[in-house]
Amino acid sequence: MVTYQRILVVINPEQERQIALERAFKIAELHPHSRLTLLLSIYDFSYEMTAMLSSEEREEMRQGVMSQRREWLDDIVSAYQTKQIEWEIKVVWHNRPFESIIQEALEQHHDLVVKATHHHNFLQTFIFTPTDWHLLRKCPCPVLLVKEGHWKRGGNMIAAINCSSDDPDQKRLNERITQEGSDIAELLGANLYLVNTYPGTPMNVAIELPEFDPHAYNEAIRHHHENLLLSHADKFGIGHLWTRVAEGLPEEVLPDLAEELNANLMVMGCVGRTGLSAALLGNTAEHVVDRLSCDLLILKPADYICPVESRRSQS
Structure with missing residues (x-):
């Protein structure tokens, strides 16, 4: 059973209502002996540039x-x-909030980071990476990004996995997503839907091969993914009625499914891609969170090594 004993709550200095704090207390009520750390990171450049004052006065x-x-x-x-x-x-x-959050999570070994989130303008994200995206990529522990709204007892949850991958790390991540989703659903008295997406027929194939039957191809691919998902669900005792397979890119399909199922929470994984590949490809979770109307819990692979921690060990 998943337990969150040390919960780091990121405070938004620009908001009077702290929805991350509200959600964190709700989680702490479900986990006896939990302890919350409320972290507020602030910075004002003008205090650093005041030449009239000494360093002690600043x-x-x-x-x-x-x-x-x-x-x-x-x-x-x-x-x-x-x-x-x-x-x-x-x-x-601290002038970089995400670094202060990750540093605190590393030093104090937090089990969960809870932070409020909002829609990110595309132009802004092109110029700089939002704090939320940095956390999704680099935070060593699970991250819960909170939207407006409340968790309803007896409501619906989604565990989004990629069951078509042969990568052992992805398979282990699928298992963690499913198990953690099941545990949270039990705590909340919620219904858990296990969801998998798959790509549609490439248009160039349908155009270049006149004899190609896209309908038959789609049915075969869908049937293949359904079998994979049902086999995975059986390992965790999840009934087949609580599974969903959807065609399309996950960042396009998952938010629509969450809306359709009136989900309170979605649980999914993030490989933590950084560097050039992150700049060019991004991470699915980053694109999903902007379109979701419900909370998003992001899990990393069990053997994930935080880039900040890696640099420390090398120095």
Whole structure:
């Protein structure tokens, strides 16, 4: 059974309502002895460029700002104190929020990062990578990206896997997604749908080969993926009525399925692609999260090594 004992909650300094905090307390209620760490990363470039002040005076001003934000957070979290859940507040001065989040997750061995998310403008993402995308690629522990709305007991969840891959790492990731999804569904009293997508017929094949029957090809591919998915579902005792196979790219199909099933949460994996391949190809999870109206829980392969941790060990 999955347990989240150490939960890192990313606070948004620009919002009064902290939906990530709301969701984190809900999760902590389901996991006895959980502890929350509320992390607020702030930075103001003007404090670094004030030439009229000494370094000691600038540091004093930074500490003053951080103290004010800590008091602001104290007021917000006070509404949750009756829930008998342990929590602590950390306010850090950092110009790259995603790095402060990953550093905290690594140093304190958190089991889960919870963060609110929103739609990312394409032009903005072309210029710089959003914090959410950095976390999906690099965070060493599961990341829960929270949207507006509430988890409903007895609602629906989706575990999205890629059961057509022969890669051993992908197979292990499929198993983790399914098991963790099943555990969460049990805690929430929710229904879990196991979902797999597959690509449609390439248009150039249908055009270049007049005798090619795209309908028969599609049926054969669909039948193949259905068998793979049902075989996987049987390993975890998931009934065949709770499986779905859909044609199309996952970033296009999964959000539509989530809407159709009125899902509260989707669980999927992310290989953590970085560097040039990330710039050219991206990660499916990054494209899915912008179109989803429900929460998204992202899991990494069990042997995933965080790039930040790797650099530390080499230095």
